[in-house]
Amino acid sequence: MTASCSSRKASPYRSESPFSSRCFVGILLVALLLLLPISSDACGEPPKFETMQLQGVPKPSYSPGDRIYYECRPGYQPKRRPLPISALCQDDNMWSLLQEECTRKQCPNLGDPTNGQVQYTNGSILFGSQVHYVCNDGYFLIGTSILYCDISESTVNWSDHPPICEKIKCKPPEKILNGKYTNSHKDIFEYGEVVTYSCDASSGTDQYSLVGESSLTCIESDKWSSDPPQCKVVKCVYPYVENGMIVSGLGQKFYYKATIVYRCNEGFKLNGSNIIVCSANSTWEPEIPTCIKESTTPSTQPPISSASVSTPPSSQPPIPSVSDSKPTHPTMTLGSSHPAEARDKRKRGRALAWADCTQGPSVALLTKVTSYL
Template structure:
């Protein structure tokens, strides 16, 4: 584009030459004539499409009457019935109307696996689709759970082989010392159970089963919990000074034995009034105490204190 006008003046004292002036004007006119078709009689860049690409390299501009041709991109194929894949540069310097003439290629239909199902995310097997696999209850998957329809050469295929759905089986859980497994088998199916029990003790104290007595086969070679233990769990006889046991009386306190306490009149409980014999032969929580001092706000408030607390609130409340 001619962006500036260049003027020429003769040196001072010398008259301008008419011939030079006309030559200079003629050069400007020729330049404008040569450049005019570039900016007025040409089509711009060819239109772009998702499914198609231009055949050959694009040109800077196209003259009216020129035709451009498109081909399908990888992963796409011509529509049926076919649509025109070309456009023409028109006299008004615009391209003739053109629409997508290609559609996505299809991957093979996979079908449901034995003991499972397949779900196509967008409802089809077109290029770019995903196939999600699920196994029926009681079966586990071997292979890829998600397959993608992707390009392979000039075609499209699933990116991996379909997975398999195998029956969930569990091996026999381990034997335990001083205990045994009921309904013993070499192999268990999904949701089958084993039950543990403890043997009679040869000593003065019985064995306690610590852990879950019933295990369920929940996944391939995986049980619902670890195997339990059979061992002697025995807590010391709980004594609370200035207090007494109100429930849970027995000679020996084995695993999960529970006792409850209350304090003598005039004494207040610090700690929990109920404790349980834990797996390590210790009371949980620790044995409480009964003292003359009233428990601090951080101590657990026991029901037997409500009456005394009510009396204290009445005395300390001047509005009553």
């Protein structure tokens, strides 16, 4: 279809445009005709499927009577054999109905590994599925733990070789200075096996304390449950508290994890924790408390004698006197023992002592002097 515009004789009274209006209308009509749909005797693009693909190279157009053939995509196989999978371009320019005719291929069966299990994520071994391998307690996995059913050349197969489960074993744990562990003669320790550390006897005046976990367990291949402990001297200073007393944990030396419980004398209140522990760095945790005087009205009760037994020890020789001793508690039962404070006859100072109640609730007999103040 063509459009032509004949030239007209130009008027001597007006200028003529390069294209006349009649020419412009003709071109517009041609363009509109080209935009109108053109009916043809042909089918549209061949239908597409998830499991199938068109055989060969598609044609530019298909006429009624043309037949196209499909094949299964990689990883799939026909549901029925040996019928060809095809579609026909019909007289109404529509393709004949065609459904998915392929199904997923299946990977080889997998068995449980020795000392392990295989878990199917979707309960099948079809193309696209995956399996997870896990080992029993006491065993560790060597290889790939997750396998996929994937395309392998013209068929499907697992993405890797199945893994194996090996028994967990540990090398001997570390040796420690001034200590040892049980079964140290062994070269290999099995999963779950436990070794226990202990400290040697000290050659000095202070004993060794075991700081850390005393027992270690083989939990993974060459991995123990924690780092080995240490054997070292841990000794805290005497936890003296002015205007207070130790009611539990009194001793001459205070080693690792020694625990002290305090109580303040009457008229004083505790500032801090009443329980402290000797920590691994030879300091008390929390800090040693203090006893501060209470700002209250005087009590109408008669005064109760109470001696502090938390005074630091002295190097003076003990020369105690039974008559000069006094109990640290207002009442003592017959046969009981209590910390007491004593003075010697030479006025050399005070001493920490143990008083035994021997003649009733008020008379005490000094039986042992522990140290001088």
